[in-house]
Amino acid sequence: MSKKINVTVKRQDEQNSGSRWEKFSLDYESGMNVTTLLQRIAANPVTVDAGESTPVAYDACCLEEVCGACSMIINGRVRQACSALVDNLLQDRPDQITLEPMTKFPVVRDLLVDRSFMFNGLKKVRAWVPVDGYFDRGPGPKMSPHQQEDQYPLTECMTCGCCVEACPQINDRSSFIGPHAISQAILFNEHPVGQFEEGERMKAITGVGGIGDCGNAQNCVKVCPKNIPLTRSIAKAGKMATKFVFRNFFGT
Amino acid sequence: MASERVVVVGGGLAGLAASMRLAEAGVSVDLISMVPVKRSHSVCAQGGINSVNTATRELGDSEYLHLDDTVYGGAFLQHQPPVKEMCDWGPRIIDLMDRLGVAFNRTNEGNRDQRRFGGTMYKRTAFAGATTGQQLLYALDEQCRRWEVDGLIRKHEYWEFLGPILDDNGVCRGVVAQDMFRMDIRAFPADAVVMANGGCGLIYGRSTMSLICTGGAAGRCFKAGVKYANGEFIQVHPTAVPGTDKLRLMSESARGEGGRVWVPKKPHDDRDPMSIPEGERYYFLEERYPKYGNLVPRDIATREIFDVCVNQKLSVEQDRLCVYLDLTHLPSSTHKKLEGILAIYEKFQATDPRVKPMKIFPAVHYSMGGLWCDYEKNEQTGGLVLGSPRNHQSNVPGLFVIGEADYQYHGGNRLGANSLLSCIFTGMIVAPSVESYMAALRTRASDMPTSMFDQEQARHKTHCDALISGNGDENPYHIHDELGDSMTRNVTVVRYNKNIEQTLAKIDELDERYKRIRLSDKGNWTNQNLSFSRALGDMLVLARVIARGAMQRDECRGAHYKPDFAITAPDADDPATLRQQAIKWCDAFQASNDQWLKSTVCGYRPDGDHEFGYEEVDTSLVPARPRTYGLKGAEIIEEVWNERMKKKSTESAADTQAVANA
Numbered sequence: 080m081s082k083k084i085n086v087t088v089k090r091q092d093e094q095n096s097g098s099r100w101e102k103f104s105l106d107y108e109s110g111m112n113v114t115t116l117l118q119r120i121a122a123n124p125v126t127v128d129a130g131e132s133t134p135v136a137y138d139a140c141c142l143e144e145v146c147g148a149c150s151m152i153i154n155g156r157v158r159q160a161c162s163a164l165v166d167n168l169l170q171d172r173p174d175q176i177t178l179e180p181m182t183k184f185p186v187v188r189d190l191l192v193d194r195s196f197m198f199n200g201l202k203k204v205r206a207w208v209p210v211d212g213y214f215d216r217g218p219g220p221k222m223s224p225h226q227q228e229d230q231y232p233l234t235e236c237m238t239c240g241c242c243v244e245a246c247p248q249i250n251d252r253s254s255f256i257g258p259h260a261i262s263q264a265i266l267f268n269e270h271p272v273g274q275f276e277e278g279e280r281m282k283a284i285t286g287v288g289g290i291g292d293c294g295n296a297q298n299c300v301k302v303c304p305k306n307i308p309l310t311r312s313i314a315k316a317g318k319m320a321t322k323f324v325f326r327n328f329f330g331t
Numbered sequence: 332m333a334s335e336r337v338v339v340v341g342g343g344l345a346g347l348a349a350s351m352r353l354a355e356a357g358v359s360v361d362l363i364s365m366v367p368v369k370r371s372h373s374v375c376a377q378g379g380i381n382s383v384n385t386a387t388r389e390l391g392d393s394e395y396l397h398l399d400d401t402v403y404g405g406a407f408l409q410h411q412p413p414v415k416e417m418c419d420w421g422p423r424i425i426d427l428m429d430r431l432g433v434a435f436n437r438t439n440e441g442n443r444d445q446r447r448f449g450g451t452m453y454k455r456t457a458f459a460g461a462t463t464g465q466q467l468l469y470a471l472d473e474q475c476r477r478w479e480v481d482g483l484i485r486k487h488e489y490w491e492f493l494g495p496i497l498d499d500n501g502v503c504r505g506v507v508a509q510d511m512f513r514m515d516i517r518a519f520p521a522d523a524v525v526m527a528n529g530g531c532g533l534i535y536g537r538s539t540m541s542l543i544c545t546g547g548a549a550g551r552c553f554k555a556g557v558k559y560a561n562g563e564f565i566q567v568h569p570t571a572v573p574g575t576d577k578l579r580l581m582s583e584s585a586r587g588e589g590g591r592v593w594v595p596k597k598p599h600d601d602r603d604p605m606s607i608p609e610g611e612r613y614y615f616l617e618e619r620y621p622k623y624g625n626l627v628p629r630d631i632a633t634r635e636i637f638d639v640c641v642n643q644k645l646s647v648e649q650d651r652l653c654v655y656l657d658l659t660h661l662p663s664s665t666h667k668k669l670e671g672i673l674a675i676y677e678k679f680q681a682t683d684p685r686v687k688p689m690k691i692f693p694a695v696h697y698s699m700g701g702l703w704c705d706y707e708k709n710e711q712t713g714g715l716v717l718g719s720p721r722n723h724q725s726n727v728p729g730l731f732v733i734g735e736a737d738y739q740y741h742g743g744n745r746l747g748a749n750s751l752l753s754c755i756f757t758g759m760i761v762a763p764s765v766e767s768y769m770a771a772l773r774t775r776a777s778d779m780p781t782s783m784f785d786q787e788q789a790r791h792k793t794h795c796d797a798l799i800s801g802n803g804d805e806n807p808y809h810i811h812d813e814l815g816d817s818m819t820r821n822v823t824v825v826r827y828n829k830n831i832e833q834t835l836a837k838i839d840e841l842d843e844r845y846k847r848i849r850l851s852d853k854g855n856w857t858n859q860n861l862s863f864s865r866a867l868g869d870m871l872v873l874a875r876v877i878a879r880g881a882m883q884r885d886e887c888r889g890a891h892y893k894p895d896f897a898i899t900a901p902d903a904d905d906p907a908t909l910r911q912q913a914i915k916w917c918d919a920f921q922a923s924n925d926q927w928l929k930s931t932v933c934g935y936r937p938d939g940d941h942e943f944g945y946e947e948v949d950t951s952l953v954p955a956r957p958r959t960y961g962l963k964g965a966e967i968i969e970e971v972w973n974e975r976m977k978k979k980s981t982e983s984a985a986d987t988q989a990v991a992n993a
Contacts, residue, residue: 092856093856112679115576121851121863134860139542140370140372141375142541142577143375143577143579143580143675143679144675145374145375146369147370162678166681187512187857198476205477207477213759218426219429219430219431223437224439226437231434234459234466238369
């Protein structure tokens with residue numbers, strides 16, 4: 080008989096319904112990842128205890144960790160399901176793999192959550208270059224390779240939600256905008272043209288839910304799948320905020 | 332009068348570029364996407380975006396040569412006016428993306444750096460690490476967010492397009508879509524609809540494409556009467572990493588930056604690849620194609636890898652087909668430029684490609700074909716009449732098609748780093764076309780009776796309910812697996828009619844079984860099972876279009892390769908015989924072009940017996956010529972062909988003279 084993998088999934092039918100655990104037993108195949116497990120469950124949604132169930136709802140798209148869709152909690156750790164290789168998971172814990180939805184976002188169903196909060200944050204910090212228009216106006220500003228190397232890691236943020244999930248300051252009692260949004264604000268504040276709207280961004284960063292709500296736990300940077308230097312962005316945001324408040328206070 | 336509204340379906344590069352340009356023109360946009368637009372499949376594009384640039388110009392490059400490379404690489408199957416326009420726009424598009432903040436790699440002076448991609452001799456490709464698609468998409472996503480804040484773009488993310496709404500005159504007046512969470516179905520009235528729904532790789536089961544690239548939206552437009560063109564032209568990317576859920580792309584930039592493809596000369600040599608001496612390695616692309624080396628166009632690289640593994644049985648592994656893609660000899664500065672893709676390999680294969688060659692194999696990657704759309708040629712420039720309502724409008728008035736979903740730009744084979752360009756370009760130019768179309772509209776969607784929208788909404792609801800209540804014995808996921816297997820086996824790299832026939836028979840069988848599918852989720856909340864099963868129905872429809880198109884096209888062109896119709900390359904040692912062979916080759920090539928230099932255009936019929944017609948290709952700018960990359964006897968073929976062309980032009984000049992004299 081082929082090797083079996085035990086997969087336990089936290090399920091929730093609707094936004095406001097309670098949750099329950101379901102256990103699935105799946106055939107092992109070398110090179111599998113967690114999205115493959117979910118695909119196998121979809122094709123044959125039969126639980127170990129209760130028989131026929133429904134496919135587990137989950138978010139997934141590119142399957143190569145660039146789209147940010149498939150974040151979930153796997154064996155207690157937030158990460159992307161596509162890059163979570165079953166062989167590695169079994170090495171750490173041979174008896175089972177546990178899948179849960181992220182906890183900082185409203186659950187839509189099962190492992191699928193609503194991350195609108197994060198995209199709204201990007202609106203608040205005006206995370207874009209305020210160009211005049213899309214007609215031809217020649218190239219963008221020159222940039223040193225060094226500047227590009229600073230900028231590039233921040234541009235890789237795929238709004239996956241790992242940092243938000245890990246941040247203790249994001250909870251029912253706080254309106255913290257989240258590490259991802261702070262980092263994007265810094266990206267555009269440091270862009271030669273983006274900086275023209277620095278003031279607008281700093282209003283959001285220094286306002287309610289801004290940088291002041293960061294507790295400096297530094298969890299965000301540990302879970303970021305793209306190794307984005309989030310704490311560096313936060314430190315920069317702190318400095319910019321001090322300057323901004325100072326300037327505003329003295330009206331210069 | 333109500334203001335103009337446009338629905339854009341799909342939020343990849345093309346859809347976002349179109350939305351942003353329309354918003355800039357003051358048009359309200361409803362942007363419908365199955366995923367938050369930032370997660371669209373464009374993020375997967377790795378290597379870069381092509382355009383002529385100051386550095387290549389110094390070496391003699393021009394927009395014309397970009398056009399020439401594109402149509403030559405595409406085996407002359409594209410109408411040349413749109414391609415010319417695209418190549419002309421290339422530099423402006425890169426400039427724009429630069430202004431929007433894309434983190435392009437830089438030279439020491441602070442200019443954009445470029446790399447070389449397949450099918451050209453020039454370093455035309457601008458790039459941002461090895462995640463160029465992601466970076467470009469984010470820049471457009473940011474601009475669309477800006478317009479969202481301003482109220483001109485309304486996003487409907489996690490909404491699935493179910494079909495266009497056509498009025499009694501066959502004019503498109505909006506779309507029906509479904510909320511993928513709440514499952515509500517509603518009509519979106521619109522004065523014009525822009526389809527930017529991307530590719531259809533999931534028809535092949537596993538491919539390099541994202542899970543959303545089902546072809547569902549294209550299938551639904553096709554069933555509503557939009558024609559589908561050149562479906563049989565499916566690009567198989569030479570280098571992908573096989574996985575259980577997906578075949579992950581390993582960008583062409585790996586070869587662009589000096590990566591070498593090889594196999595051990597000894598079949599299934601199980602030594603550590605690093606310990607295999609140079610003399611015992613077979614660098615087959617470099618040996619067979621000295622001019623282009625590892626950077627031959629994709630269709631050729633794919634066939635060679637296939638040939639080495641299947642025919643010559645030189646696969647690295649015995650039970651799995653693969654070859655080495657070796658980057659171990661490159662300096663760490665180069666590895667850094669390729670960080671994005673190297674990280675993917677390392678993460679998914681648990682092996683460091685910086686110290687050990689990667690194992691790769693071809694995978695389905697891109698659909699050159701797609702929904703048919705029109706263009707208006709500018710007789711003076713040879714390009715397009717910008718702002719003509721014909722540009723990118725399909726045969727259904729008011730329904731426009733752009734991006735990978737259309738069929739215009741890549742002909743028989745797409746060159747690497749041209750897709751990002753074509754997606755942004757088509758998004759940019761469709762906006763003024765849509766505006767002109769709407770300006771000439773006598774009646775607006777808002778003038779249409781609400782009953783028309785209600786009826787369409789109800790029709791889709793009925794279809795949905797029928798799928799959910801179906802109580803047969805067939806599992807949609809199994810049908811999908813079988814479809815993917817059959818299509819991959821018979822309608823990809825090497826095609827034989829008898830095999831394609833088997834796939835067509837398989838599709839017949841699967842069509843029947845599809846009628847008896849049973850969903851394992853019968854609920855009415857976030858039912859992903861329903862979405863997948865509905866798309867499967869559309870995949871079956873398009874699979875037939877692809878397979879039938881391939882069946883009927885008895886020739887070799889670009890990605891479509893049928894050994895039974897290949898022209899034998901000259902190989903004689905004796906110069907006179909070689910020349911005779913080359914003459915024969917050119918005759919056969921000419922005959923093949925006379926018969927097949929035309930686009931397949933397919934119209935839907937409910938009984939599955941779709942109408943296949945053919946459309947002449949406008950090759951007015953670059954006359955078709957033999958595609959001889961590395962072909963044996965290339966020189967003599969070119970010599971004979973050029974003599975022929977010269978003679979032809981002298982004759983036609985003489986004819987003109989004779990007419991003038993008469």
